[in-house]
């Protein structure tokens with residue numbers, strides 16, 4: 035399929051560079067509100083540059099890859115579907131649950147696909163763990179502990195302020211890595227609760243043309259959540275932009291007969307360790323798919339699924355379930371209650 039990407043920023047370079055590994059799609063065009071940086075990006079990667087409206091209307095494109103900041107996601111996904119194209123968007127699917135639901139309904143009505151990051155759970159490390167759990171290697175899953183603590187992106191990202199607005203914060207920005215992974219491993223989430231704090235209310239951009247610019251945070255920057263899965267497992271997740279100078283990220287899954295230790299869910303590979311009964315941890319050997327262990331794997335799987343007439347895995351429905359869970363955690367933190375999460379909808383297999 036031919037892909038046009040919108041949002042020629044930091045992550046766009048990674049997608050375009052990684053796309054060479056995938057035989058299923060070619061990135062051929064790009065657009066950005068900032069025409070100057072969009073043109074430079076097009077030149078660097080030998081792509082056709084156009085306006086966003088031209089790109090969405092282009093007849094030679096099958097998929098629009100949405101790499102804009104979260105606040106712009108819903109409008110672009112909707113316009114993409116309206117123009118008869120599949121959409122693959124960076125996370126989160128949308129800022130609000132209502133907007134996310136509207137998009138999933140729109141795609142179903144149009145017979146088109148929405149794919150949504152993260153796709154790291156499709157990487158070989160997490161796939162190995164999923165198969166191990168399905169095989170019964172840890173017995174019946176009883177719970178998990180997930181954590182991703184960083185200092186926040188203002189130290190390395192030139193537009194980091196969007197990570198501190200609605201649609202951002204550690205919960206909506208990095209929460210999707212572990213929530214998506216845990217749903218893939220343990221099934222849908224039934225209810226959630228959480229606490230959220232904002233220890234640092236002002237941040238300063240450290241890099242890029244706006245370096246030195248200070249901005250206020252509009253969303254909590256440290257969140258601890260508890261999750262109850264429909265299958266009975268219980269999990270905790272901590273996500274934070276308050277761990278300055280550190281990067282702590284990993285997942286433990288516990289079962290009645292053993293535990294699995296999984297690497298950073300913001301990656302595709304890494305050591306998977308299994309500990310059964312009272313034995314020591316040992317590495318689970320698995321094969322890497324080489325260059326395909328990179329961002330774009332979810333889009334590759336989407337294209338393969340369209341061709342095969344089956345649902346794809348990094349789906350709009352899954353992303354909506356994760357979005358609903360994140361909002362349930364936030365509501366719980368605000369109200370001091372436990373909040374039920376709408377059941378995960380079965381992904382549809384829209385025709386090619």
Ligand SMILES: NC(=O)c1ccc[n+]([C@@H]2O[C@H](COP(=O)([O-])OP(=O)(O)OC[C@H]3O[C@@H](n4cnc5c(N)ncnc54)[C@H](O)[C@@H]3O)[C@@H](O)[C@H]2O)c1
Nearest residue numbers: 041042043044045066067068101102103104106124125193
């Ligand atoms: N930076 C990362 O490491 C990273 C990793 C994973 C996912 N993401 C996700 O990718 C998305 C983009 O992040 P980024 O870091 O590349 O941001 P960025 O600020 O580097 O790039 C975003 C680009 O989108 C453009 N843009 C903004 N609004 C637009 C609109 N309405 N139409 C067209 N273009 C528009 C901006 O001009 C900018 O060039 C976000 O959803 C983010 O959560 C980023």
